[in-house]
Amino acid sequence: MQQEVHRRTVAGMALVYVANRLYGLLLYLYPRRFRHEYGEPMAQLFRDAMRQQLRRGGMAALLSLWMMTLFDLVRSVFVEQMAELFHVSVDWGGTTMTYLEKIREFAREPEQLELAYQAAVKAGERGAFTEAIQLAHTEDRGNLLYSAWYYRLLHAAGRVIAWSWAVPLAILNGLLLWWLSDEQGYTLQIVNPFSGVQGHSSTPLVLVVGMGIAAIIIITFLAGAGDRHWRRLVLIALGLMGVTAYVIYFFPQTGTSLYQEQYLALMPLNLALLAWAGIGIYALIGHWDPGNRFAFLVKSLEVLIVGGIFGFILLLFTGVTVGLFSALGIEPPDEIMRLFFAGGAGMIGVLAVALAIEPGVAPRQQPFDEGVSRLIALLLRLLLPLAVLVLTIFVFFIPANFWQPFNNREVLIAFNALLFAVIALLVGVVPLAQGDLSERLWHWLWRGILALTVLTLIVGIYALAAILYRTLLDRLTPNRLTFIGWNVI
Incomplete structure (x- = not known):
């Protein structure tokens, strides 16, 4: 000993x-x-x-x-x-x-x-x-x-990260996602609604159920290492599982094979947002005021960026590992590759939350003035002038290419991706309180936020007009309904 x-x-x-x-x-x-x-x-x-x-x-x-x-x-x-x-x-x-x-x-x-x-x-x-x-x-x-x-x-x-909860739950999440990522055994198959014959298109089951599983495990970490509201955890978990089961069993009833494909293509992102909302409900019960809600948005963005950094490191490590084996003439089996990608992603999600969030503490009382939080806020504020410049040039060129999103689906998708990115930037640059910045910096930051908001509204209305135009000329599909909803929000 x-x-x-x-x-x-x-x-x-x-x-x-x-x-x-x-x-x-x-x-x-x-x-x-x-x-x-x-x-x-x-x-x-x-x-x-x-x-x-x-x-x-x-x-x-x-x-x-x-x-x-x-x-x-x-x-x-x-x-x-x-x-x-x-x-x-x-x-x-x-x-x-x-x-x-x-x-x-x-x-x-x-x-x-x-x-x-x-x-x-x-x-x-x-x-x-x-x-x-x-x-x-x-x-x-x-x-x-x-x-x-x-x-x-x-x-x-003295904030101590609850590694005794974080590490086992991260391993559990990684193993579950690794197990469900086997496309030979776990896929959702497109079915012809008229003949009942399965088509060639399919969606991996892990894309549909993965975010719900990760959200339940993350809430388990927040409960076990924090306030231990187990009843709240069980109710949210049952809700997420119920919605996921509804998606899995309802998609064959959506209509033609095309509609089924669009439905399954949209569900991973929508279920991911729903899983995020489930985590938010757990964290915000008893703290519904605007300050705590905005603090939760900022912390969510921080977790996403921390997870992205870890994901980049994992990608580099995986690339080096595969390169070494390839140099020896060895091709890693599918199980090992899935362990790196699906298993690694599952572990990163839980560990990023453990590093960025203090369980049992209200969102507004989380640490925002040190370490990763300060660096992320600084970098996003440095990006604000560049984003305003790029969007200004973009809006300037709209009249010369006015009909592009009306006629080109890919351009319209790019517009909506741009809107998501700008909204994330706006969440990251806004301070939690005016006293967090000097008066001079707050003055210029407010001008930049106002300019970016106006430009974003112009692009958003433009994109909404394009998707409504395409819908009126053709028909309402699951894809178009989703894009209309995103643009309205």
Whole structure:
């Protein structure tokens, strides 16, 4: 037993040493002036945080710290390089270093330091203030005021990801989706309504039932690791299963083979939205006010982006693995490939929720001012001017190509995809409260949001007119009914 503990301790310290060296190399991404002034305190803070997380939560907590540190480092490097190159202060709210300067100024003034902390909390920058306190404590461990604030914030922060729930449920979700992705055994076959003969077209069953299963497992994670509202979980699960069963057993009654194909092609996306709504109902019961509803939208977008990052990493890993086997003349069996794609996607969905969401906490009280949340909001706001420019040019060219979406189905589909992307961008750039941003930045952000909204309305009305025109000339199909609904919404 002692040998096992000793082995784990040695392995953990080795990882801390390697991560510390890599962090030291990453510090060279900062400008030289910044690195010379803050590099050593930041490195010391990172070492202390790694040792603490290793003692408190083991490897899982250490992995979470590395991810959050990497996201914060990317943001701060961008800010400092912009300031160094253009001699401007990028005003996206208080950063760790601006708070560090205030903390140094109030090193002997407890009341002023408390007021600075309250202002940071009001501005949604508690994380930046906490990091600044940690840096100040590292610089001057003899300062009793710094020490008091350091331990106060240290024990107040302590969010620990519920890996004991997340990992088993992620594995379960991955295995279920892997099992159901076998197209030889689990498909929905198109049936000729007149002869009863099965056609050649089919839809994998996992596309229809997969999102419902994932939603039930995600809600199980939120319940088990959070407030444990099991009755609410059971009712939502029964509702999702009932709707999914209705889709499976009703699609042969929709009419011709063409209608059945369109129906099954549309159901995965619609059932995915319904599954997302089920998660929202669980999270929002008792918190139906607009602030919590909007916070849930923002967190959903964050989960989607985190899952996309993990998916990209999984895709790279899968490509490298397949390439290595191909170089040896070995073709991986279908079961292994399905394990990578379907199984990996199932695991990513649950793990992304575990990393981004704190179970048992109302959506508005979720952490939005640190780590992944801050980076995503920053990147989406940087995309806002580009989106306004692209849509302006797009609207400018509409008169010269006015009849394209009226006559070309693919162009119309592209229009609707554009609308979904812009709506997601609008959700991501809007701050939860006006106090989250400086007055000057809020002023320009509001102008950009207003411009993008007007342009989106123009494109949306244009697309709705095109789909109504095509419907009047032909007939109402499941595809057209769905597109009309999306455009109206």
